[in-house]
Amino acid sequence: MATRRLGAKKLRVLPGFRLTLGYTLIYLGLIVLIPLAAVFIKTSTLTWAQFSHTVTSPQALAAYRLSFGASFFAALVNAVFGLVVAWVLVRYNFFGKKIVDALVDLPFALPTAVAGITLATLYAENGWIGHLLVPFGIKVSYTRLGVFVALTFIGLPFIVRTVQPVLEDFDPEIEEAAASLGANRWQTFRRIIFPTLTPALLTGFALAFARALGEYGSVVFISSNIPMKTQIVPLLIMNELDGFQYAKAAALAVVMLVVSFALLLAINLLQWWSNRYNTQSLA
Amino acid sequence: MTPVFTSSVPHRAGHRRPTSESPVVRRLLIGVALAFMALFLVVPLVSVFAQAFAKGFGFYFQTLHDPLTLSAVKLTLIAAGISVPLNCIFGVTAAWAIAKFDFRGKNILLTLIDLPFSISPVISGMIFVLVFGAQGWFGSWFSDHNVKIIFAVPGIVLATIFVTFPFAARELIPLMQSQGRTEEEAARVLGASGWQTFWRVTIPNIKWGLIYGVILCNARAMGEFGAVSVVSGHINGQTNTIPLHVQFLYDGYDTVGAFAVASLLAFLALITLVLKTWVEHKNVALNAVNE
Numbered sequence: 071m072a073t074r075r076l077g078a079k080k081l082r083v084l085p086g087f088r089l090t091l092g093y094t095l096i097y098l099g100l101i102v103l104i105p106l107a108a109v110f111i112k113t114s115t116l117t118w119a120q121f122s123h124t125v126t127s128p129q130a131l132a133a134y135r136l137s138f139g140a141s142f143f144a145a146l147v148n149a150v151f152g153l154v155v156a157w158v159l160v161r162y163n164f165f166g167k168k169i170v171d172a173l174v175d176l177p178f179a180l181p182t183a184v185a186g187i188t189l190a191t192l193y194a195e196n197g198w199i200g201h202l203l204v205p206f207g208i209k210v211s212y213t214r215l216g217v218f219v220a221l222t223f224i225g226l227p228f229i230v231r232t233v234q235p236v237l238e239d240f241d242p243e244i245e246e247a248a249a250s251l252g253a254n255r256w257q258t259f260r261r262i263i264f265p266t267l268t269p270a271l272l273t274g275f276a277l278a279f280a281r282a283l284g285e286y287g288s289v290v291f292i293s294s295n296i297p298m299k300t301q302i303v304p305l306l307i308m309n310e311l312d313g314f315q316y317a318k319a320a321a322l323a324v325v326m327l328v329v330s331f332a333l334l335l336a337i338n339l340l341q342w343w344s345n346r347y348n349t350q351s352l353a
Numbered sequence: 354m355t356p357v358f359t360s361s362v363p364h365r366a367g368h369r370r371p372t373s374e375s376p377v378v379r380r381l382l383i384g385v386a387l388a389f390m391a392l393f394l395v396v397p398l399v400s401v402f403a404q405a406f407a408k409g410f411g412f413y414f415q416t417l418h419d420p421l422t423l424s425a426v427k428l429t430l431i432a433a434g435i436s437v438p439l440n441c442i443f444g445v446t447a448a449w450a451i452a453k454f455d456f457r458g459k460n461i462l463l464t465l466i467d468l469p470f471s472i473s474p475v476i477s478g479m480i481f482v483l484v485f486g487a488q489g490w491f492g493s494w495f496s497d498h499n500v501k502i503i504f505a506v507p508g509i510v511l512a513t514i515f516v517t518f519p520f521a522a523r524e525l526i527p528l529m530q531s532q533g534r535t536e537e538e539a540a541r542v543l544g545a546s547g548w549q550t551f552w553r554v555t556i557p558n559i560k561w562g563l564i565y566g567v568i569l570c571n572a573r574a575m576g577e578f579g580a581v582s583v584v585s586g587h588i589n590g591q592t593n594t595i596p597l598h599v600q601f602l603y604d605g606y607d608t609v610g611a612f613a614v615a616s617l618l619a620f621l622a623l624i625t626l627v628l629k630t631w632v633e634h635k636n637v638a639l640n641a642v643n644e
Contacts, residue, residue: 181576
């Protein structure tokens, strides 16, 4: 830092500041910002009445309900099982642990279309898992439950990968202190460990939720895509695009983008909170 | 890239420490975790390959040798071959600017770079239709000049670049930030030129991070479905990538064929996981040596 300010002019030892920052901004602008602006500009060709009519149509409202509901429950299920998986991977030793750890990232690595056709086939009435559920009268493929299953699959790594590092860094002395002061294992977990994990758990939840909201590839195969019933928002946008209703599609996209940006902000705040928490516990 | 190490609390079978759970609870938790993983990850993965070979090896290889499959493979390789290097160059440049210099608005820039991650693939594809499509901003200009972007290969490449945009940058930025600038500054003071410093000091330092970024970027580039689906137009043999060809076969009730092609992508996913684990392992070892 001592090299920074010499009088009023900044003296830089390393070259390339203008070149690299300039290139970064131009590339970012051309690939991301200008195309993204098109969504907002296209939407602005609609009047306010047309816009609100598009984004609050019964079909859109049903799609929001399904998208938000299924994403929420999928993230919730992942929060519970993701915590267990992260805990087991950090705290216990068992045969095949390294393989299990590597497999956690499978939903990141496996293309969504492959996940989609695989889950749709597995949970169909004659599929490996689907035929086991038939006697109970449970249908998964081509129902809302199927949407939930697909979203659970793609959200799985988020919770594990955000909770894992926090658990690894957890100071065992704090647990020893709790135990020596007479806390039983459950009390230590509930009062000491769990509060430390909360920011990471919420961050993971928000990441899984955000990813699930926008997911398309894995859902399109396992859902029957019937408007008002099993149609998620990205599918509704796709339908509008297929019908060349670009302004309508853009209007729905604006709603989704606003929600995504709000979630992104929430995730950044959560991460900031979680980092603060970590440095405090280290100090 | 979180280093993976085992717990600092040793567990011995039969002997329970006050900071560990009883063996029953431990086994129960391991059981729950493994059952969840098996149901959601192992069973689907196994079923891809089981379905792919359901009609035997002959049918499998026949599907893979089909001209339509080969053209899809070719297009996927083109899209990944363009988008991965471009986004890696961008990642290195952005990381250099952000990690080596101080300037205002850095946090906003970081958020903007991450933006494509939080956007639905359908919207990622749609923005290029709005810009370059027939009714789009530049659509008429390009069609006057006989250049087809949407429902053609350039659109697919653009959409792929967009969805894989942050991968290399988000690996390299934190890595270069943690390494600081002292080594490069020392090289400069000792008389190295800017390029010499970059190639001999920076690149060896970020090598593993860059490889990691390439692996993740490539996996997404080859597997992208939603964004590419919007801009592709689904012209068989021309604008279908591997994932789109999987959809074409699946929708045409050629389930086994669809899984045969999908098995290529599943295999790619497995290779990605192996390479990723290997780089992480390498990195932990490297960090241990440095410390």
